[in-house]
Amino acid sequence: MNSLILIWQVACFLAGASLVWMLTLIALRLIRTRREAILQKRRDKITDAMSRILWDETGAAVIDNKRLWKSQMVPEVFLGFVALVRGEERERLIDRLIGNDVDDQFRRLLHHRRKSVRFAAVEALAYFPGLSTARSVDALIENTKAADIRIAGMRTLVSIGSYPLVPDVMAELSRPNASARRLQSVLSGLALHRLQDLLEYLQRPGISDTERACLLEALGASTDYSVLATLQAALQDEAPTIRAAALEGLADLAHPDAAPAIAACLRDSDWNVRAAAIRALRESAGYAYASEISALLSDPVWLVQFESAQALVDMGAPGRNLLESSTRDPDESVSRTASLALAELGFAGERP
Amino acid sequence: MMDVILTVSKFIGLMVIVTGVVQYTNYFTQLVLATIQLMSSGKAARPDALWRRYSDTVPPIAILVPAFNEEKTIVESLSSLMAMQYPNYEVVIINDGSSDGTLDVLIKAFGLKKTSRLYSPLAPHEPIRAIYRSPHQKRIVVIDKANGGKSDALNAGINVSRAPLFCCVDADSVLEPDALLRTVKPFMEDPERTVAVGGTVRIANGSIIRNGQILKVQLPKKLLPLLQTVEYLRAFLMTRLAWSQLNTVLIISGAFGLFRRDAVLQVGGYSLGTVGEDMELVVKLHRDLRERKQDYRIKFIPEPVCWTEAPETLEVLRNQRTRWQRGTLETFERHGKMAFNPRYGLVGVIGFGNILISDVIGPVVDAIGYILFPILAITGTLPLDYFLAYVAVTSGFGLAISVGSLALEEAQLRRVPKASDLALLTGICILENLGYRQLNSLWRIRGGLQYLQKSQSWGVMTRKGFTSY
Numbered sequence: 001m002n003s004l005i006l007i008w009q010v011a012c013f014l015a016g017a018s019l020v021w022m023l024t025l026i027a028l029r030l031i032r033t034r035r036e037a038i039l040q041k042r043r044d045k046i047t048d049a050m051s052r053i054l055w056d057e058t059g060a061a062v063i064d065n066k067r068l069w070k071s072q073m074v075p076e077v078f079l080g081f082v083a084l085v086r087g088e089e090r091e092r093l094i095d096r097l098i099g100n101d102v103d104d105q106f107r108r109l110l111h112h113r114r115k116s117v118r119f120a121a122v123e124a125l126a127y128f129p130g131l132s133t134a135r136s137v138d139a140l141i142e143n144t145k146a147a148d149i150r151i152a153g154m155r156t157l158v159s160i161g162s163y164p165l166v167p168d169v170m171a172e173l174s175r176p177n178a179s180a181r182r183l184q185s186v187l188s189g190l191a192l193h194r195l196q197d198l199l200e201y202l203q204r205p206g207i208s209d210t211e212r213a214c215l216l217e218a219l220g221a222s223t224d225y226s227v228l229a230t231l232q233a234a235l236q237d238e239a240p241t242i243r244a245a246a247l248e249g250l251a252d253l254a255h256p257d258a259a260p261a262i263a264a265c266l267r268d269s270d271w272n273v274r275a276a277a278i279r280a281l282r283e284s285a286g287y288a289y290a291s292e293i294s295a296l297l298s299d300p301v302w303l304v305q306f307e308s309a310q311a312l313v314d315m316g317a318p319g320r321n322l323l324e325s326s327t328r329d330p331d332e333s334v335s336r337t338a339s340l341a342l343a344e345l346g347f348a349g350e351r352p
Numbered sequence: 353m354m355d356v357i358l359t360v361s362k363f364i365g366l367m368v369i370v371t372g373v374v375q376y377t378n379y380f381t382q383l384v385l386a387t388i389q390l391m392s393s394g395k396a397a398r399p400d401a402l403w404r405r406y407s408d409t410v411p412p413i414a415i416l417v418p419a420f421n422e423e424k425t426i427v428e429s430l431s432s433l434m435a436m437q438y439p440n441y442e443v444v445i446i447n448d449g450s451s452d453g454t455l456d457v458l459i460k461a462f463g464l465k466k467t468s469r470l471y472s473p474l475a476p477h478e479p480i481r482a483i484y485r486s487p488h489q490k491r492i493v494v495i496d497k498a499n500g501g502k503s504d505a506l507n508a509g510i511n512v513s514r515a516p517l518f519c520c521v522d523a524d525s526v527l528e529p530d531a532l533l534r535t536v537k538p539f540m541e542d543p544e545r546t547v548a549v550g551g552t553v554r555i556a557n558g559s560i561i562r563n564g565q566i567l568k569v570q571l572p573k574k575l576l577p578l579l580q581t582v583e584y585l586r587a588f589l590m591t592r593l594a595w596s597q598l599n600t601v602l603i604i605s606g607a608f609g610l611f612r613r614d615a616v617l618q619v620g621g622y623s624l625g626t627v628g629e630d631m632e633l634v635v636k637l638h639r640d641l642r643e644r645k646q647d648y649r650i651k652f653i654p655e656p657v658c659w660t661e662a663p664e665t666l667e668v669l670r671n672q673r674t675r676w677q678r679g680t681l682e683t684f685e686r687h688g689k690m691a692f693n694p695r696y697g698l699v700g701v702i703g704f705g706n707i708l709i710s711d712v713i714g715p716v717v718d719a720i721g722y723i724l725f726p727i728l729a730i731t732g733t734l735p736l737d738y739f740l741a742y743v744a745v746t747s748g749f750g751l752a753i754s755v756g757s758l759a760l761e762e763a764q765l766r767r768v769p770k771a772s773d774l775a776l777l778t779g780i781c782i783l784e785n786l787g788y789r790q791l792n793s794l795w796r797i798r799g800g801l802q803y804l805q806k807s808q809s810w811g812v813m814t815r816k817g818f819t820s821y
Contacts, residue, residue, distance in 0.1 A: 007373060008740035011748025014380075018755035022778050025762045029771040080400050116395055123404065147541075152405070181409040181540060302472040303514070309470075343468040 039073065046077045053096045054089050069102045072109060075120035078102075082127060094127055103128040107136040115146060122152050129160035141168075147175055151182050158189035166190060166197045170211050180214055187218035195222045199230065213245035220252025228253065232261045240270035247273065251280035259285035266292055271301040278304070282311040287318050294322050297329075297337045309341030358733055361724060365738050368721040372745025375709055379753045383760070385594035390764040396655040399530040403437060410536050412440040413610070414513030418505035419523040420448040425661075427461045429523050432564025434489060438532040442491045445523075446509045449478075449499025458494055462486040469493070475507035475621025483512065502606065503622035503629040510613060510621055518616075520630075522607040526556060526564055526659040534656035535610045538649065545649045547615040547637055550604030551656035552588045554767070555581045557664065566659055571773050576669060577662040579788045582780050586757045589654060589765075596652040600703040602638070602683075604650070606630035608658035615641075615648075623686075628679015635687045638699045654765060670795050677799025680711045715796035721746065722790055747785040754781035 046069075049062050062068075078097070082090060097103065106128065109121035122140060125133050134157065141153040141164070151172065154164045169186055191198055201207070202215045216234050219227045231253070234246035247265060250258045262284060265277035278296065281289050296308040312319035326338035397405070415433055419426050426445070433443045447455045458464060464484035478500035486492040497508050506520055517539060521527060531551060538546045558572035572578050595601045604611075606629060616622075619636045622629045634650060641648045663669040684707050690696040691704035725742050728734035758777055761767065768774050 002737050004369065004737040004741035007369065008737075008744045008748070011744030011752070014752035015748045015755070018752045018759065019778070021759050022755050022762075022774070025759055026771050026774045026778075029762065029766075029774060032766075033771065076398070076401070079404060083404070114395075116397065119397075120401065148405075180543065181411075182406075185408065302470045306470045306514075337470060340468045340470050344470065346467075 042068075042071055043073055043077055046071065046074055047081060050078070050081045050093060053093050054085065063096065064100060066100065069097070069100050070105055072112060072114075072117045074102060075106055075109060075117070075124035078124050078127075079120060082124075090127075098128065103130075103133065107132065110136055110140045115149070118144070119146075119149055119152060122149060122156055126156040126159035129162075133160055134162035137162075147172065148182075151186070154183075154186045158186055161193070163190055163194050166194065166201045170201060170207075170214075173208070173210055173214065180210060184214065184218065187214055188221035191218045191220075191222040195219075195224055195227070198222075199227070202230065209239050209241055213241050216242065216245040217248045220249030223253070225253065225255055225257075228255055228258055232258060235261055235265055240268075240273050243268065243270070243273045244276045247276035247280045251276070251283045254283040256284055256288075259288060263289050263292055266296060271299070271304050274299065274301075274304050275307045278307040278311050282314055287315050290315060290319055290322050294326055297323075297326055297341075298331055298334045305337045306341060306344075309338065309345065313341075313345050361728055361733070362735075362738065364720060364724060365728065365734075365742065368717050368724070369738070369741045369745055371709075371713060371717040372721075372742075372749070375714055376745065376749035376753065378706060378709060379590070379749070382590050382594035383753060383756050385597050386590045386757075387760055389593050389597045390589075390654065390760060393653075396534070396765075399437060399533070402530055402533045406533055406536070406540060407439045410439060410533070410540065411517055412442075412515035413438065413532055413536065414509070414515040414518045414613075415441060415443045415532075416506055416509035416513065416518050416520050417443065417445045417523050418448055418502050418509065418520075419445055419450065419454050420499070420502070420505070421450045421452045421454060422523040423450070423453045423457050425524050426454055427457055428561070428564040429521075429525065430458070430462070430492070430564070432526045433521070434491065435529055435565065436527065436532055437529045438536075440515075441532065442493060442513070442515065444493045444495060444509045444513050446495045446497065446505040448497060448501070448505040455494070455496055459484065462489055462492055462494075464492070464494055469512055471512045473511055474617050475510050476624060477504045477507040477511070477621075480508055480512075501624065503624050503626060506629070507621040507624075510616060513613070516613055517610055518613050519608070519610045520606060521658065522660060524661050525553070525607050526561060526566060527608065528566065528657045528659070531608070531656040531658060532610075535653065538651045538653065539610070539612075542649060545647055546651065547612045547641065547648050548604055548634060548650045549610045550592060550601065550652045551608050551610075551658060552654050553584060553605050553607045553658050553660050555584060555662045556659035557662050559659065561659075569767070569769050571769075571776060572662070574664055576664055576666070578776070578780050579784050580662045580669075582754050582758065582777060582784055585761055586754055588652075589761050590753070590757045592652040593654055595703065595706075596650075598698050598702060599649060599651075600698045601650050601652050602635055602699070602703045602707070603631040604634050604652070605658075607660050608656075626679065626682055626686075627675050628683050631679055632683045632686065635683050635690070635699075635703075638703070639687055639690055639696065642696045642699065657767070666791075670798070673792060673795040674799035674802055677711065677715070677796045678803040680707060681800060681803040684708075684712065711796070715793050715800060718746075718790075718793040719797050722793070746789070750785050750789060751781055754784065 049065070049068060052063055082093065085093060106121045106125050109117055112118050112121070122137060125137060137153045137156050141150050144150055154169060157164050169183060169190065172183055173180060198215055198218065202212065216231060219231060231246045231249045235243055237243055243265065247262065250262055259281060262277050262280045265273055268274050268277065274296065278293055281293060290312060293308050293311050296304050299305050299308065309323060312323040323338050323342060327335050327342065329335045329338065417429065430443060430445060445458060464486050466482050467485045469483050478498040480495055480497045482496045484494040484496065493512065495508055495512055497505065510518060519532065535549050535551050538549050555572060555577050557574065557577035558570045559566055560568040560570065572581060592601055609630070615637060616633065619640045623632050623636065626632050637650065663672055690700045691708065693700045721742065725734065729739065755778060758781060762774060768777065
């Protein structure tokens with residue numbers, strides 16, 4: 001066959017096939033629009049039932065409609081609803097849902113074929129603590145390939161007081177699509193309740209800098225001053241990310257004993273570390289190191305200059321007075337930074 | 353003599369057809385790659401779920417909005433940006449020496465007061481005249497500077513902003529409230545390697561917009577924006593999604609993109625004196641990161657949406673398209689050493705190969721076809737098989753690609769409001785082959801000629817303003 005005719009025939013076939021595909025999709029859209037309307041009605045019914053539990057208590061037939069609570073949309077609707085209520089009302093809602101075996105249903109939905117349903121179910125189970133929830137979520141974490149669902153599972157475990165093992169959490173960091181920032185809340189929870197496990201893991205030989213930085217930052221959430229020595233030792237580390245993470249941890253702890261070690265970091269060669277040191281010192285030492293901090297108004301990096309000015313302002317009147325006196329500093333860079341910072345922070349007009 | 357002319361004409365015609373087949377093989381490959389990518393990414397999460405999952409851990413973002421003579425749309429744009437669902441962001445408007453009342457309307461609408469701000473001039477730009485902030489809206493920063501062009505304005509914004517990520521947004525665009533939460537996801541999942549992420553830009557003409565918010569999505573009522581709706585679908589859903597899979601995205605639209613500030617400053621910010629600054633920056637990032645042998649990702653994700661006003665007159669559209677073509681050719685020339693150079697991996701082979709086929713050779717060959725084939729047909733010297741093959745490459749394959757992109761959108765994203773709109777857009781896919789596509793090729797030739805004359809003009813871009821729809 002002539003190849004030019006073949007080109008024509010292939011083009012006709014592809015154009016025709018795409019049009020048929022499109023027409024099919026248009027027909028499916030018509031069906032889907034109706035289905036969406038039905039789903040929206042069901043969503044409204046679930047919301048109505050939850051509202052009745054809280055504010056009406058009438059219509060037990062609606063509240064106790066077992067079929068309604070079996071819908072795969074319940075976790076998603078529940079999460080939206082529960083975010084709006086607190087205290088006794090939230091407890092009443094959850095008790096009544098447990099009475100209707102909604103938590104059992106959520107645990108079953110962890111095996112649903114659709115990821116979005118599994119995701120919502122594991123997040124919703126954070127409100128239904130207990131051994132069976134812990135077991136189901138553990139199994140989900142072990143079996144799922146989706147990193148975001150595993151992390152959501154770990155967050156749920158922390159919420160219900162069934163803490164995941166530190167090595168399991170840290171293993172997430174080495175997997176593709178791991179989010180250190182999302183894991184930080186899990187690690188902070190572990191620092192509060194499983195501090196010893198965290199410290200043991202930190203001593204392991206061969207752990208990566210990323211792992212160490214995450215752990216050191218999490219130690220700050222422990223509210224346990226026994227970790228001060230560990231954090232201060234990390235300030236001597238070669239890697240700036242480790243030093244900065246240790247300073248973040250120290251800032252959270254805000255213990256005055258750490259102030260001299262933190263102040264030494266104001267002269268660090270890395271500007272990220274200097275900026276973190278200013279923040280940590282502001283939390284730990286109040287006005288005590290104000291003159292050292294004001295010296296950084298002439299730092300070559302503008303962010304450090306700004307952190308320094310911000311810290312002085314946050315110290316209250318004495319710090320602000322120091323900043324104002326710096327506007328008359330013979331060093332042009334210091335006086336300019338001080339006046340710009342004061343103007344930016346809304347305390348004085350900019351120097352001409 | 354006649355035989356020689358006929359033989360030469362047939363040879364040239366054959367070249368036109370072969371080039372067309374190569375172009376469309378390229379497009380069909382993109383369509384397949386985009387389909388795989390969309391099917392593997394699954395259904396997008398609802399906005400409330402995104403907020404629940406990410407709001408406590410997302411990094412701060414600075415939204416940079418360069419504005420030049422945008423007095424009609426700037427207040428609405430800023431209002432829309434103030435309503436973003438994102439926990440930690442600031443909006444930096446850069447008034448690039450506007451000669452209209454852009455700065456005045458901003459001062460009046462948001463009660464701006466002159467202030468100062470510490471920053472380092474790391475990327476080059478024209479002098480900043482003043483910085484303004486709103487006492488009531490702490491997120492707003494307005495920079496008033498001497499005119500220097502879009503790149504220059506963005507550089508000023510990058511310098512003055514403080515967040516580790518910045519998002520460039522056109523002043524005539526409207527971001528969906530959850531757009532930042534969706535766009536930041538790759539930075540959350542792969543923070544070390546991700547340096548830039550682009551989202552989808554869609555046509556806002558016809559939709560109901562009030563106070564910078566999209567109230568009701570509707571298709572444009574006029575033909576020209578409708579044709580562009582199909583074109584944008586093809587460009588974003590097919591081409592960028594496909595190249596994203598291979599980490600060879602060469603353009604993140606200047607209307608909406610999220611970048612890592614330190615990576616952009618590493619390459620000196622936006623290059624000045626270019627009309628295709630968005631593409632040039634992305635290519636520059638690829639080049640720098642490849643030369644430094646860094647593992648990195650530049651991604652496109654289809655879910656976050658930015659709505660933009662499309663030109664409604666042929667003259668404005670022509671100016672836009674010729675400018676785009678000049679920008680592409682300029683970047684191709686400036687970074688020509690990357691083309692087919694193994695040092696730059698797939699970016700050099702696929703990215704630059706695609707520009708060569710679609711933007712350098714393509715318009716010239718198309719134009720030859722538009723002139724040659726009608727002459728041959730009129731003189732009755734065109735064999736039928738040549739004619740049919742030519743129709744196939746100018747219309748048949750094009751129709752399949754456009755409808756395929758629309759089908760992909762419907763199968764995975766479903767953002768076209770109604771079934772009747774889908775039917776209308778399918779009709780537009782057919783219609784665009786009857787004149788619009790040809791017109792576009794001619795504009796690109798014009799852009800090529802302007803590029804050769806080294807023209808730096810942006811042309812006139814008139815705005816109606818969203819409220820007038």
